[in-house]
Amino acid sequence: MRLLLANANTTEAITELCAAAAREAASAGTEIVPATPRFGPAVIATRAENAIAGHALLELLAEHAGQVDAVVLAVSHDTALEAARQMMPCPVVGMTEAACFTACLLGGRFGLVTFGGVETYRERIAQHGLAGRCASLVGVDATPGDAVRDPAEVERKVLAGIAQAAREGADAVVLGGAALAGMARRLRDASPVPLLDGIACAVKLAEALVALAPGRARTGSFAACEGRESVGLSPALAALLRDSA
Amino acid sequence: MRLLLANANTTEAITELCAAAAREAASAGTEIVPATPRFGPAVIATRAENAIAGHALLELLAEHAGQVDAVVLAVSHDTALEAARQMMPCPVVGMTEAACFTACLLGGRFGLVTFGGVETYRERIAQHGLAGRCASLVGVDATPGDAVRDPAEVERKVLAGIAQAAREGADAVVLGGAALAGMARRLRDASPVPLLDGIACAVKLAEALVALAPGRARTGSFAACEGRESVGLSPALAALLRDSA
Amino acid sequence: MRLLLANANTTEAITELCAAAAREAASAGTEIVPATPRFGPAVIATRAENAIAGHALLELLAEHAGQVDAVVLAVSHDTALEAARQMMPCPVVGMTEAACFTACLLGGRFGLVTFGGVETYRERIAQHGLAGRCASLVGVDATPGDAVRDPAEVERKVLAGIAQAAREGADAVVLGGAALAGMARRLRDASPVPLLDGIACAVKLAEALVALAPGRARTGSFAACEGRESVGLSPALAALLRDSA
Amino acid sequence: MRLLLANANTTEAITELCAAAAREAASAGTEIVPATPRFGPAVIATRAENAIAGHALLELLAEHAGQVDAVVLAVSHDTALEAARQMMPCPVVGMTEAACFTACLLGGRFGLVTFGGVETYRERIAQHGLAGRCASLVGVDATPGDAVRDPAEVERKVLAGIAQAAREGADAVVLGGAALAGMARRLRDASPVPLLDGIACAVKLAEALVALAPGRARTGSFAACEGRESVGLSPALAALLRDSA
Amino acid sequence: MRLLLANANTTEAITELCAAAAREAASAGTEIVPATPRFGPAVIATRAENAIAGHALLELLAEHAGQVDAVVLAVSHDTALEAARQMMPCPVVGMTEAACFTACLLGGRFGLVTFGGVETYRERIAQHGLAGRCASLVGVDATPGDAVRDPAEVERKVLAGIAQAAREGADAVVLGGAALAGMARRLRDASPVPLLDGIACAVKLAEALVALAPGRARTGSFAACEGRESVGLSPALAALLRDSA
Amino acid sequence: MRLLLANANTTEAITELCAAAAREAASAGTEIVPATPRFGPAVIATRAENAIAGHALLELLAEHAGQVDAVVLAVSHDTALEAARQMMPCPVVGMTEAACFTACLLGGRFGLVTFGGVETYRERIAQHGLAGRCASLVGVDATPGDAVRDPAEVERKVLAGIAQAAREGADAVVLGGAALAGMARRLRDASPVPLLDGIACAVKLAEALVALAPGRARTGSFAACEGRESVGLSPALAALLRDSA
Structure with missing residues (x-):
């Protein structure tokens, strides 16, 4: 294929x-x-x-x-x-889309953690019809550049975002943004809820x-x-x- | 201006x-x-x-x-x-957008009458946040070309669509589609509810x-x-x- | 007219x-x-x-x-x-109604800042069908009388409310309440997002x-x-x- | 009391x-x-x-x-x-309000049958927060005066409305309108679903x-x-x- | 009966x-x-x-x-x-169900205060069709066992939860959980809003x-x-x- | 696996x-x-x-x-x-669940065709958070027994149901019910929209x-x-x- x-x-x-x-x-x-x-x-x-x-x-x-x-x-x-x-x-x-729908198969509501603003994600999730299953949108104060320069610090911030999403009711968390591709696998063990990578x-x-x-x-x-x-x-x-x- | x-x-x-x-x-x-x-x-x-x-x-x-x-x-x-x-x-x-918001200022729920399919209008109206105020979407079986070739017949079909929208609860009707620009004014007297032209x-x-x-x-x-x-x-x-x- | x-x-x-x-x-x-x-x-x-x-x-x-x-x-x-x-x-x-619909023409979601409680505004906005486009309702701790007695202090509080609404996702803010008529124009330059006056x-x-x-x-x-x-x-x-x- | x-x-x-x-x-x-x-x-x-x-x-x-x-x-x-x-x-x-909430205690979704237009009932039910539990609104072509002049004919129409509501998914039906007070009891045996009288x-x-x-x-x-x-x-x-x- | x-x-x-x-x-x-x-x-x-x-x-x-x-x-x-x-x-x-519907007869939106997590209550309330009338879900950090061991402390926590719900817009509060049966009556005078006991x-x-x-x-x-x-x-x-x- | x-x-x-x-x-x-x-x-x-x-x-x-x-x-x-x-x-x-989420990956709104009543499917789809993406629920007048006794007739009815769902806006159709397992593949060529089998x-x-x-x-x-x-x-x-x- x-x-x-x-x-x-x-x-x-x-x-x-x-x-x-x-x-x-x-x-x-x-x-x-x-x-x-x-x-x-x-x-x-x-x-x-x-x-x-x-x-x-x-x-x-x-x-x-x-x-x-x-x-x-x-x-x-x-x-x-x-x-x-x-x-x-x-x-x-x-x-x-793929990560959000997959997250729905793992629990009740999901969260999304990304870099920067979350409003356009809110709109996209609503267009996917999933607003009712989204518990939390967390914008981490970091950029794709930061992720290259100081990956440990960025991963710490992302983990804090995941924890916040879980507290707000997320049973699974989508890491949003192409720049975070691959990070879900690295943070999985440290996360209180399942993590989903959009590309995967x-x-x-x-x-x-x-x-x-x-x-x-x-x-x-x-x-x-x-x-x-x-x-x-x-x-x-x-x-x-x-x-x- | x-x-x-x-x-x-x-x-x-x-x-x-x-x-x-x-x-x-x-x-x-x-x-x-x-x-x-x-x-x-x-x-x-x-x-x-x-x-x-x-x-x-x-x-x-x-x-x-x-x-x-x-x-x-x-x-x-x-x-x-x-x-x-x-x-x-x-x-x-x-x-x-303009016609739908204006329609909201005239009654409770509005309808939209257009040529062809209505699903993309349904999505757009939902994105505008107005799904709850939309009573009816009517797709008239006509094309912009028909509107040039046989305007009387097309206007008859559009009026039938307007009447359907009103029966389904519309207090005002938006004529959707650039090809219908100007038609609202011509059909206004024959319509049971206010008509709105998007451009105007x-x-x-x-x-x-x-x-x-x-x-x-x-x-x-x-x-x-x-x-x-x-x-x-x-x-x-x-x-x-x-x-x- | x-x-x-x-x-x-x-x-x-x-x-x-x-x-x-x-x-x-x-x-x-x-x-x-x-x-x-x-x-x-x-x-x-x-x-x-x-x-x-x-x-x-x-x-x-x-x-x-x-x-x-x-x-x-x-x-x-x-x-x-x-x-x-x-x-x-x-x-x-x-x-x-007018200010909320106008706010929708300026961004994604709007906020409303008013004096006192916000629940009846929440209901009214929902009746207007705009609940999905309302990001934030902020009740400022002030009265119409305060606005006369100490306008500078009240405007400071209103600006804080506007900033909160923007943080909560508002792309534009409605100043709600007849007693705030005219204030939008005065605060516009200090506001991070467009301000709307209901009467205007x-x-x-x-x-x-x-x-x-x-x-x-x-x-x-x-x-x-x-x-x-x-x-x-x-x-x-x-x-x-x-x-x- | x-x-x-x-x-x-x-x-x-x-x-x-x-x-x-x-x-x-x-x-x-x-x-x-x-x-x-x-x-x-x-x-x-x-x-x-x-x-x-x-x-x-x-x-x-x-x-x-x-x-x-x-x-x-x-x-x-x-x-x-x-x-x-x-x-x-x-x-x-x-x-x-009372009849709609009671209807919710009897099944999944309810219907409302009344004389005349239904749009204001649609709004009121939405304000009560029950839009999602309303399966059907049926406006019967009759007036309170008709109910006095020809009760048998009016009851026949109301029963047809009840049957329509049941077909559209209603598990219980509210008879809406003060003029229908008392009718629910008379029609109960002939109805396929429970009937509710607002006053009662x-x-x-x-x-x-x-x-x-x-x-x-x-x-x-x-x-x-x-x-x-x-x-x-x-x-x-x-x-x-x-x-x- | x-x-x-x-x-x-x-x-x-x-x-x-x-x-x-x-x-x-x-x-x-x-x-x-x-x-x-x-x-x-x-x-x-x-x-x-x-x-x-x-x-x-x-x-x-x-x-x-x-x-x-x-x-x-x-x-x-x-x-x-x-x-x-x-x-x-x-x-x-x-x-x-009974307490939530009753709460709707007392105000605009209601809150629910319970022991532990609230997500399954959120789902149940949505299934009852009342998501739009629920202002606040508060999970108190206490267990049924605590309520037996140290009722005064638990009641203090529940009252704090009630106050939070009221601040978040609740006009009435449901005490959720069989283990709280009877508590509503005891706390009623200390509560800023009506309290509802599910069993009652x-x-x-x-x-x-x-x-x-x-x-x-x-x-x-x-x-x-x-x-x-x-x-x-x-x-x-x-x-x-x-x-x- | x-x-x-x-x-x-x-x-x-x-x-x-x-x-x-x-x-x-x-x-x-x-x-x-x-x-x-x-x-x-x-x-x-x-x-x-x-x-x-x-x-x-x-x-x-x-x-x-x-x-x-x-x-x-x-x-x-x-x-x-x-x-x-x-x-x-x-x-x-x-x-x-699987078929509905998959259908969402193929178009805008989906339909579901099943034997008998549809109200419990409506509730289940709403619990999955997908009410907004469901265009049509069609209950075909047939039983699992009919599907064994007269499969050709039942498939004719199911195809009619699929066509209705497509007219009502479905871009893809879920065949609901274990008794229909395998039917999607047989009807696919005759269907105007993609068909989905829940088990697959x-x-x-x-x-x-x-x-x-x-x-x-x-x-x-x-x-x-x-x-x-x-x-x-x-x-x-x-x-x-x-x-x-």
Whole structure:
């Protein structure tokens, strides 16, 4: 099985970090195909960047349509997830979506711990329909750069965030953000509740969807594109809009 | 006051139709500045097109940043609305958002009548936080092309949709879709409940926001972009990401 | 355009304070017509007073029916708003309703800062269908009297409340309560997020509704009164119940 | 125990109908004290009338404050219920509130069958926090007058409404509206699900609250009135605003 | 009237404590019939124990089917409540359900104070449809054993919990947990808001339901069992599954 | 990997049907261990039977604790799921839970088609927090027996139910009920939207959870049992209550 691991920002190092986490989670026989967009924000930290990255991500996916069995979106805001799901002829899974749904299988309510602000996560979780199962959103005062410079201090802060989430009712905690890929495994023993890594969860759910082969919608708002015309898009993307069945 | 009327698809005729509706609604002293994106879908009919159009729209807005007092998004899915609102140094209003909020000022629950499927409108209204005030979503079996070819028949269908919405509890009805711009005024007398045109509502709310001058967020997820780096974006858009304060 | 600015308590000073805020917000060409009820509570601070004031307010509105183009309710609980909207032959806008809906056009979630308890605001916001967009309700320990006696201290407390709301996720803050009319403008520069004044917002939205002229419901629970009989009401109110079309 | 049965409209016949239903439900030892407001709508059929009736009802209750052990509001919109509850020194129960809460004790979701429109009932049930337990709202095409003129035909329509509610998922059905007082008992055998009469339920819950004697809030928005000043109210009502502890 | 007071754990002392509280609340003429299951957990403190106790409770109820007029479940998680309600030929009321619904008749939002964790109460209240009316869940750091050993200290902690709930918006407070039966009466005078005892509330509501005699569902998921076959159940329970009409 | 496939009713034929579906879905290397409870209902069709089956299922699971890597509950009501999850030292997945969460990964809203009534599914989906993502619940007029006697006719009815769900907005459809195990694969080509089989989904999610090894909660309401005493339970179950860590 070939699994496209698509970053939505243009920073190769993040792609590589996520690809490593994906490979660790992948079953034998699953090949991870990492990919980075041609254009867009270096890192997605604002709403504007996220919207721009949506196009970049779809262009990237279109390059691989038909050549992969599933897609994992390696971007914590699940950028353009529904659009990718509708457009692509294979399953598409978002990393935060995957971790939140997996967390629901482990307890009652879950928490999410991330770097920086939490409001856009609150919105994304609500869009996933999971607001009622989210007990706590904790924004840790740290940056991806800090995680490289002083990993021990950052992990201490993340653990404090996990403890807070557990106190607020979380039975499991999602570590949100591509920059935290891989950290869940390291902190697991020190955590009072199960920890979930978005990339790992997304890889397993993508594998599951490929195995289930539930078919594709031929009607409704997730049906494939047919005959959609456009201007100025990449050839692969324009072609997919004309026919993504 | 200069008010940017930004279409999100590349079809000039839609831009013009909406600009005409905007001019009709605008106060004396409000100049409508119509604009069409450089790239993207001819018409937005799928989730993929909507995501792509988000980037196109932000690029378009960036060209006008600092030169207009407010922006009206002339696209019925309120495409990239929150991103535009965060990025631009002036108020931004979406046409469906505007009509739905205005409808709330006229009664208890509202309905929305549009061409084709309604599920993406259901999601957008929920994202606006108004699911509890939406009584009815009616998809009329007609296309924008039909509206040009046989307007009388299409208006008959839309009126039937309005009547259905009223029976289902709507105290006011939003006509959703840029292609229906201007129709509300023609059907008003025949309707059992108030009718709202997205463009007209958005123009009035944009004017109101400019007059209120409530300030801009300096914190949180709607604060201006600062120092965001990117690759391969238009100069104006890249510049705005670096500094949109 | 004549815009009735209707207080719901019997304190003229509040009517005047709100009328001043309304005049400041009104467009050229909008005449503000202030009015105070004949009977009822001096200040509305309890549920019982609010219910009584509903009748007083409707009696007051009935006196002006047909002579004004729209009504702004200058009472922070949006007292009898839906009843007034149903009864009057012109648009009616509540000040808190207006500010909350306007706040939604500026960010994701909003906060409300007021004097005293917040539970009745929580209920009112939920009735407006906006519970999901309200991040924070902050009750400042101050009274309208304090605002007169020691405005600097009260403004300091209100700013602290605004900061708390922003920390709790508010992208914009509504200053709730007729007694705070006008304060938003003074505190705007010191606030980390946009501030909204209920009276100003209501004036702008009322002007917008008059311009939009969306029609009036002829069916449903907001249709005009027809042939409703009553005992012991003011002649104008009784007449309006008999025919408010 | 003395139980005030307070109508909110000025039609004595409705007061008597409800008083009869109340007496039938009351325990031995419970005296029903029927009362009709001095002013207000003859029948409450619009939002405006309901708001006016709120004042009339509170004035009526104030006359009896201290002389009754509990109050049942014999008005299907639970008019001014929260205000009365806050103001009165004894328990206050609304008839629709009572029937809906009782219905919750009998199954999963309930339905409500009434004459005419259902939207205001939808709102009231949501304000009671019970939207999630309401499966069906059915408006029967009949009037209180019809119920007098052709009771058999009206009961046939109501039974059809009950059957519809059961099909839509109701495990119990509330008959809404003072004009239907007493009908539940007659239709019970013919109904596929339990039927609830608002007056009967309210009487039983009021008796239960008196027996439980849970105390009264000394803080929050349901605390008694203290020192509230007013103009032009009835002496009893004005006195109660000054001190309802 | 014979009212079965059914404990769901096997600790007779709890049955007796609850029976005493029930007798204190019961009307003259109501006989309290206490009962304890034959098997199951000594105390219900985990999800597994609660599920097991559900069977034990139904077996216990089946022994009394036809011999009692109503059932009160003396277990704070309202264990197997819906199942019991469906199976038994008489009304069944849960103690926490009863207290929460009663609290709704006294104010806007309620709080619940209990020993230990609150998450399962949060879920139960949501299942009752009352999440929107619950302001506060407070878990006091104490055990049933503590309440016997040092009642004064435990009551001090409970009062602190009540005060916290009131600060968080509760207009009335439910004391949750069979081990707190009877405490509400003792703390009432010291509490800023009304206090509700689950057993007392359930007794009064059960008496009310018996008096109302609203009938029984003949359709839907609360209809009686007919012809349900089973293996290895107690004779009374197996018989009731075959015919509980 | 050993995966316990636990039926909750006592009908071996259902266990075998589900085991066959599980084996078809299982990865190479996953051994399916089917199991049937010692006591309880032959088929779960009522609330009472579901509660009883909860105990039977936990007893069954306790027999296998420590000997399997994960558990799939082969019962469409996800009977005692949370209790099993809390008690067992390995992941536990419910079949309807699994299918609903999987459906969320394929589109916006999902539908569920089952035999008979849908209200208990509505409740279960709401308890899973997915009410907002459920577009349609369709109860087909057929029984498990019909599916054996006239499979073609039953499949025709199920397809009609699927089509209805799609019209009502479902982007994917869950076939609910152990008796429908395996049908999804047969109807997939004829369905306009993806079809999901609960057993297959649960097997894949259980395999994913075992691979992810996210740890176990040491705090909160899903922490293992410690020192819980009981009376009259099976030795294995009693032992697990004493220590399930």
